[in-house]
Amino acid sequence: MRFRLFRLNTILICRFSLFCLIGVLTISLCSGQNRGARGLVSFGASSGFADDTLYLDINQDIAGQLLPFDDLMKIAVTHSPLVKYQNEVANSLNEGYEIAKLQILQNVAGAANYSTGNQVLVSTGALQQGGTSTAQGSTLGQIANGYRVGIDVRFPLYELFGRKHQIRQAQANYKAAVHQRETVELSLKRDLIGIYQDMITTQQLLKILLVDEQASLTALRVGEVEIQKGQITADLMASITSRYVQAKTASEQAKGSFLKNVRYFEALVGMPIQRLKRN
Known part of the structure; x- marks a missing residue:
């Protein structure tokens, strides 16, 4: 009877120790994640980007961390070089359209001048008998002195038949x-929607794979303790190790895909992800 009680106590103590070990390993794994001051997971050195760290909270949906999509x-439209180029092309063609409407004024010309001087020749040619000036002499004198203003208007047939088509062409180009x-x-917008949705999907996949990685690592640590005590075989330990390697590989691939989508998103929007987060 005493032997059975002792054996039962021993089993309970072993099970309690095993649960404690799993709990400690889980806590140490969670605290061992590379997190910043606000609990944000860091993707920098492990992703191969030198002097580059991206802080995002994997536990929160990225759509809630960033500004609204609109x-x-x-x-993105404001910072897009291609949109800026198209704006300048449209502005240039709009100016061409306005020029086409005003180009008819090139057929209208004005002239003005002012002159003074000795009008002896004009007056002499206009004198009659008795030394009196005629009306023609006074008129010529007035024309030769003072201001002169004139307008020259030409209306080619092109303005009648071709100008309207040129204006329509300029307007159509604009x-x-x-x-x-x-x-x-x-x-x-189509590209931005695609990369935005890919970024959300890869984040959700990464969250799932990180949980799988943590569980596999916990099983690996327990297996290392048990194999030292001779409680499991080497084949089982190899299977546990292989399972952890697969989970780690999948999580790293998901992490790289997520970071790549974030960089594509930054390139399309034209601003770093830190400046696109909600306040």
């Missing part, structure tokens, strides 16, 4: 540039 789209800009913005 705001992100506006920022509208085409505007539509091309809208097409570029639509393409940018």
Whole structure:
């Protein structure tokens, strides 16, 4: 009877010790993650980017950490070089359209001048008998002195038959540039939606694989203790190790995919991820 009680106590103590060991390993694993002051997981040195650290909270959806998508789209349109180029093309064609409407004024010319001097020749040629000036002499004298203003208007047949077509062509080119800009913005939005959704999906996958990695690491630490005590075979220990390696490989691949999507997202928006987070 005493032997049975002793054996039962021994089994309970062993099980309690094993649970304590698993708890300690789990706590140490959770605290061993590379986290910042606010509990944000760091992706920098382990991802191969020198002097580059990205802090994001893996436990929170990235859509909740970043600005609303409509705001992100506006920022992307503002910073997109291709959209800027299309804006300048549209502005240039709009100026060409305005020039085409005003080009008719090149057929209208004005002239003005002022002159003074001795009008002896004009007056002499206009004198009659008796030394009195005629009305023609006074008129010539008035024309030769003072201001003179004139307008020259020419109206070629091209202005009658061809000008309207040139204006329509300039207007059509401007509208085409505007539509091309809208097409570029639509393409940018499509790309941004795709990479935004890929970033959300890879984050969720990474969360799942990190849990699997933690569980596999805990099993590996327990297996290391048990094999030293001779409680498991070498084949079982190799299987546990292989399971952890697979889980670690999957989590690292998911981490790399997530970071790559984040970098693509930053390139499309034109701003670093830290400046796109909610306040």
